[in-house]
Amino acid sequence: xxxxxxxxxxxxxxxxxxxxxxxxxxxxxxxxxxxxxxxxxxxxxxxxxxxxxxxxxxxxxxxxxxxxxxxxxxxxxxxxxxxxxxxxxxxxxxxxxxxxxxxxxxxxxxxxxxxxxxxxxxxxxxxxxxxxxxxxxxxxxxxxxxxxxxxxxxxxxxxxxxxxxxx
Amino acid sequence: xxxxxxxxxxxxxxxxxxxxxxxxxxxxxxxxxxxxxxxxxxxxxxxxxxxxxxxxxxxxxxxxxxxxxxxxxxxxxxxxxxxxxxxxxxxxxxxxxxxxxxxxxxxxxxxxxxxxxxxxxxxxxxxxxxxxxxxxxxxxxxxxxxxxxxxxxxxxxxxxxxxxxxxxxxxxxxxxxxxxxxxxxxxxxxxxxxxxxxxxxxxxxxxxxxxxxxxx
Numbered sequence: 001x002x003x004x005x006x007x008x009x010x011x012x013x014x015x016x017x018x019x020x021x022x023x024x025x026x027x028x029x030x031x032x033x034x035x036x037x038x039x040x041x042x043x044x045x046x047x048x049x050x051x052x053x054x055x056x057x058x059x060x061x062x063x064x065x066x067x068x069x070x071x072x073x074x075x076x077x078x079x080x081x082x083x084x085x086x087x088x089x090x091x092x093x094x095x096x097x098x099x100x101x102x103x104x105x106x107x108x109x110x111x112x113x114x115x116x117x118x119x120x121x122x123x124x125x126x127x128x129x130x131x132x133x134x135x136x137x138x139x140x141x142x143x144x145x146x147x148x149x150x151x152x153x154x155x156x157x158x159x160x161x162x163x164x165x166x167x
Numbered sequence: 168x169x170x171x172x173x174x175x176x177x178x179x180x181x182x183x184x185x186x187x188x189x190x191x192x193x194x195x196x197x198x199x200x201x202x203x204x205x206x207x208x209x210x211x212x213x214x215x216x217x218x219x220x221x222x223x224x225x226x227x228x229x230x231x232x233x234x235x236x237x238x239x240x241x242x243x244x245x246x247x248x249x250x251x252x253x254x255x256x257x258x259x260x261x262x263x264x265x266x267x268x269x270x271x272x273x274x275x276x277x278x279x280x281x282x283x284x285x286x287x288x289x290x291x292x293x294x295x296x297x298x299x300x301x302x303x304x305x306x307x308x309x310x311x312x313x314x315x316x317x318x319x320x321x322x323x324x325x326x327x328x329x330x331x332x333x334x335x336x337x338x339x340x341x342x343x344x345x346x347x348x349x350x351x352x353x354x355x356x357x358x359x360x361x362x363x364x365x366x367x368x369x370x371x372x373x374x375x376x377x378x379x380x381x382x383x
Contacts, residue, residue: 013359075210078244079243080204082243
């Protein structure tokens with residue numbers, strides 16, 4: 001094929017492409033019907049006719065509602081399984097300890113050995129890890145509070161269960 | 168955080184980076200990357216298109232459902248690997264996410280074809296021509312459309328895929344080029360030749376009494 005003919009073919013293809021762009025657009029260009037391209041012999045009448053037919057008559061199929069919802073459910077399960085590592089604390093944001101200090105560390109004052117360097121160690125906040133840390137801290141605090149009658153009763157019961165801890 | 172796609176526009180002397188247009192799917196994609204459950208919005212947006220593509224290619228509802236399911240599951244599990252690569256030739260409003268999605272769909276459809284070949288249930292001669300209009304006769308009643316699709320169904324692989332992506336899924340030439348891994352010029356020629364082929368085919372039908380080739 002000569003260069004001229006190849007260029008001619010590419011030009012025809014380009015004209016067809018522009019025609020299809022307008023044909024498939026939401027608001028067709030005014031030249032579609034009887035305009036410059038519409039009456040242009042360079043775009044064959046047969047190609048125009050076929051383009052219009054395919055553009056208007058080929059339907060877009062939709063799967064059944066049942067399939068759609070079943071697949072949506074499966075995707076939700078897959079998405080939930082993808083979130084598990086985050087929930088387990090595999091990914092967390094590094095937050096400076098001082099931001100949490102007023103609320104979190106005040107009840108534990110005196111228990112820390114690192115009082116002079118409160119900002120030296122970041123705290124990993126990552127879902128279950130943070131929640132677990134708070135729970136353990138809370139339990140420890142409840143355990144050590146001497147003013148609570150309930151805590152004293154729990155400690156007494158605990159000491160009785162330990163070997164050699166009483167009758 | 169939404170990323171901006173940058174490229175160098177035009178010739179080397181024009182080395183100032185331009186900011187690409189926003190991918191219409193970018194907010195949804197970024198949200199789904201942060202929270203996988205948010206992928207549902209993308210799923211609802213593209214379900215019919217992916218399913219249609221698979222159905223036109225495979226000609227069987229069950230096979231199309233299998234391919235569609237595999238496509239979306241694969242897209243969700245691999246979404247973290249997706250990188251938006253907008254190019255100037257993508258044109259305004261082009262969506263690189265959907266190019267990526269249809270690349271996955273194309274692979275899944277090819278896999279489904281291979282599986283079907285290993286366990287054929289019909290003579291090969293009957294499976295070569297895909298004719299979903301037979302199944303969807305209640306939705307599409309026009310004989311002309313039927314004739315048009317039969318002609319498209321007789322096209323060789325890439326021409327047929329390009330026609331479905333262009334006319335049914337309404338992808339741009341640049342997007343189809345991305346899906347098929349061809350240049351835009353090659354896709355333009357592919358579609359132009361496919362249209363001429365279909366026109367010739369329907370012209371034969373016209374001589375046999377079908378009005379498919381006439382102006383609508």
